[in-house]
Amino acid sequence: MGKQIDLLQGTLDMLILKAVSLGPLHGYGVLLRIQQISGEQLEIQQGSLYPALYRLEHQGWISSQWGESDNKRKAKFYSLTAAGRRQLHSETEKWNRMASLIASILHTTSEQI
């Protein structure tokens, strides 16, 4: 395992929304999906996923349904709601703007001033 990056404050919600936007997932699946798409680069304390999932559902951005997992066990599957999709969209935009702003600040050289 390579060096892992601690998750930035507040980004977990965004990652969860992104993960479930690709298809309904149960809690453990969300964790696997995030690890998979981040190339195992992110360190998430597994348990802290659940308060975040319940909070997002509480806010109406994801919804849940009980179903059966691949190994034939009862599991709760989360999927993105319309409101969640809008939220993910605006969060993504905000993030991109922020990232490019920070990047441009950090790339500033003395000649540019």
Next chain:
Amino acid sequence: MNLLTRFLSWLKWMVKGQRLESEMETEVHFHLQSYAADLVRKGLSQQEAMRQARIEFGGIESHKDAVRASVGVRWWGELGSDMRHGWRLLRKNPGFTAVAILTLALGVGANTAIFSIVNAVLLRPLPFRDADRLVRIYFNEPGVGLRDVRFSKPELDDLQTRSGVFEDVSPIYEGSEDLTGAGQPEHLGGVNGSFSYFSMLGVTPQVGRLFGPQDFVPGASTEAVISDGLWRRAYGADPKVIGRTLRLDNDPFTIIGVLPRGFRHPGPTTSGDPEVFSAFGFSADPFPPPMRGTRILVSGIGRLKPGLTLAQAQARLTAMAAELRHDFPADYPPQAKWTIEIQPLQETLVGKVRPMLLVLLGAVILIVFIVSLNIANLLLARASGRQQEMAVRSALGASRGRMVRQMLTESMLLSLIGGVAGIATAFGTLGFILRFVPSNLPRLNEVRIDWVVLAFALLISILTGLMFGLAPTLHSVKGALFSAIREGGRGSGYSTKTGRLRDLLIVSELAFAVMLMVGAGLLLRTLRDLLQENPGFNPTQVVAAHIQLPNPNESEGDTYRDIPRRATFDRELLRRMKAIVGVELAAITSALPTTNANPNAVGGLTSEGFAIEDRPVESSQHLTAERIRISPGYFKVLQTTLLRGRSFTEGDEDGKPLVAVIDESTAHKYWPDQDPLGRRVRFARDATQPWTTVVGIVKDIKSDGLDIDGVPHIYVSTYQDNSREMSVVLRTSLPATQLEPQIRHEIQSIDSGLPVFDVSSMNDVLDRSLASRRFSADLVGGFAGLAVLLASIGIYGLLAYMVGQRKREIGIRMALGSGRGGVLKLFLQKGMVLAGLGVVAGMVLSASTVSFMGSLLYGVRPHDPAVFVIVPLLLFAIAVLASYLPARRATKVNPMIALREA
């Protein structure tokens, strides 16, 4: 939208808390199992995989807790456990709990009861449709100092049509009528209004129908509507009462309807509220022809058109009055400045009692303050003992907010239990309390505990809970963290921080007690002054009874239609009264002292204008006096001193020169530097009337009430000028109850249709006139006593606690050679400083608020020096005594034992 989603989600989990727990459990379990399975696939042993999974998952319970918090149900669970904890604490200290709940129940109960009266009388709108549009209409002549003068039919029509501000107007005759028919004649309150009286108020009958504009006749209606009370009393609630005939003042009336149960005529409240209602057209017999100057209508109620403010309507009426003065100069002498005024009906009914009720409400609110300060003090003492608990909690990771919440939950629990007990107390005792409320309090029949009152009681409970919960909470949360563990939980003595807070509580408690005592002192002094007030006559051994001669609309059957006929009745009445064994003297008056309850009623005392002979018109502008018709023996019966001249004789009768006796107030006011004897006056300034000569001067009699001074009265002979309403006064050594049957028998031997009512001794009459003052003085006095008791318990408790906490210090002081006197001084001084501060603060607060009570006082200034000297001294003495007891206990401390124990 989002808020709604969240609320629904919260509600779902609140309702299905159990499901939340099991879902979380299942999810966590699934997660761990799946992860462990993946780890096994990577080559770990089953056991090792499970261990690894648990480690990486993190603290399961704390994550679950975070889940509960994130759906907003965690505080609910915590609330439950705080409540259970608080409940256990209360059960563990039954003494403290009992005292706290009892005092709270008393405080909240008193507040609930008083507020239920305030709510019914002052706050709730009158029980009529759109009651805010109902107004009382007054006609005033400010130029001659007259308010509420009578008006004429054409002026009524002007209000109806010309003014354009009223949807409807009804003149009101409030009076009493003699009901005859079956059994004992009864004397009833009655109202005669216009035909639109009921439709204007918006009333629907419970049986039959009410008269309305369609029933209009120009003279007097022969249909009557009766109250629910009369219907039940006289007709046994018989629904077939409709169509039956009752006789009022000998006139037959057909009953057409029964009013709903809660209906009460919106007029001044007297012991007999109106029970029969009839209508007049005011323009034909028995009424004189409608002329602008024939002012026969007594008072009026109107309903404003919708959308009109009071100010707009008033402006329009003022303008109309000016036009009328201009158009009819003969009917409106310019110097009188005749004008029209309107006032919200509710205000005219309850305006007078507002100050009294607000003072009572203020008093009970002060009581509940004191109660909660007292409990705060007890809790604070307990909180000092709980510092260690708090320190441990905080060391184990409880946040400050969490601890504040726990403490507040505990005090809220206490205050809500106290509040519920208080509301229950109020529910149980309201009926009992209302029996002590003077019956002339308007709208008393509407008093009940409704949702508004319950909300108020709940608010008071919550506020007291916050008040007494906050001080100890802040104290323990702030103070506990550092000191307690370090000090090993040993009582650290009376620390400065707690000490200051507790001192502040005691000082405010004393200050509030001072305020209540000042209020009570002023009210009690007023009452005492009034009781000692010389009413201008000797009320002992005087019995009074009321009679009202019928005033039928049909003048043919009127046995008492003119002055000579009524004078004949008067003479016969007096002859028979004097013949009763045990009656020494008898006399008649049209105004029994202190009973002038309803100046709007027909025959009620109102100031009348009069003229003095040889005085220029301009200077006679302010001449007003109340006219009282009496028989010759009146002053002898009352033992009122005749100062000059003579009283009336049997010879002052119809056809002889008119004579008058004036009282001192009249003499001083209108003949300040002349001899009034032999001067001549004329009522109503009517030039066609003969002059009346002043033949005597008597001392003032308090005819309008013990608390009303200096109203000029002019007495005239009942044989020359009389009215149908009269009281007979008898000087006798017999009690009223023994005389009553004989009085009734004699009067009904003259006319069997005459009811005799309110037979009572003159002392009782005086007593009743002070009923509402006595009620408020007693109540505030009782509250003040309670406040002093609570405050002295507070200061006693504080010092006793201090002595207990500082035993070791006392021991050291004594071991080092301090005498018992020094120890006594130490604590006594503390008590005196607190008492002094509290008293001074209370005096300052009282001095700045007492002027609100001005209208409730008589003969006492709001800043009465006696009250403002006695109250602080008294309270200071009580406070010093309360601190002396624990201080003395301090001197009994045995230094050896104290040091060893510590």
